[in-house]
Amino acid sequence: MTGYDDYLAGEPVIITVALTGGVHGKEANPNLPETPAEVAAAAADAEDAGASIAHLHARKPNGERSFATERFQELTEAVSETTDLVVQHSTGGTGAPLEARRQPLRTDPAPEMASLDMGPLNRYRHLTSENPRAMVDDLYDEMAARGIKPELEAFNDGHVNEVHGLLDRKDLDEPYHTTLIFGGGTLTPANPRNLLNAVRNLPDGATFNTLGFGPHQLPFATLGTILGGHVRVGLEDNVYFERGELAASNAQLVERVVGVVRTLGREPATPDEARDILDL
């Protein structure tokens, strides 16, 4: 597992940039990229700033969610034409059935990585994103068949148990790249002690990625860097740069975390270094 020794050794930090997401759009921050051209331009700027993985969601022209392979194909081609970033497609999709959530895995070529939500989380007042084990397994099986590395998204500590359960059921390749997510609602409460516990509870052979929503993005990226982990930033998870000040771009958020990483004695991984670390 990655750990404090990796921090002391100055191992590179993989910075994932979550460029657009699917929950909010330009109504939350007009600087959030939505179209393939906007996302590709933002990805190029983020790569220049130090990102090595692009986490992608596809949208319709009016910004609404799309799971269609054709939309992901257009998006991933645009990003791959302008960057060398590792492409990671989201398979998340509150309220969407399995058949829709398979669609982002079916681009040609397949994405190098795809997200895999490890269990349920509440949305709004009356809605739950269910992510039952049968769906997790079906999505994983299609990733394995297509040579796609899963990024295991643990929205709370129970989902860390689900990571262990998935490893019991399926034959994943190391490293088991797990994103530990912190914030409000169903997420693990954003307390630094909870990050320490979550890291301790990861399986041997895991790498971890630290994701704090909203105002927790920067402090948890900093903590993750110190603990030898990797980090995710971007407008999908946090539309603000500071309290009351909208972020100008994804690159602005990447630049800031790169400054933290370097101050702490590590370097941002290049895309090829990220491929080596994750054995892509």
Add this chain to the structure above:
Amino acid sequence: MTCPHLEYRDGDHADTERAYCTVVDAFVEPMRADICNDRFDLSHGAHCEFYREAEGLDGEGDGS
């Protein structure tokens, strides 16, 4: 059936018409627009608290 409180309006933050909720008088985020439009497994009657409150349905179960 689409939510009766959904309209698509021009906004100053984008070139395309966006989903607008007349209950809360605001553009809604994209994931909520799927609820407004009853896409996939989503239903405004079951999943939207704004619709349910406007129709006096809260407190009567989730409608599903």
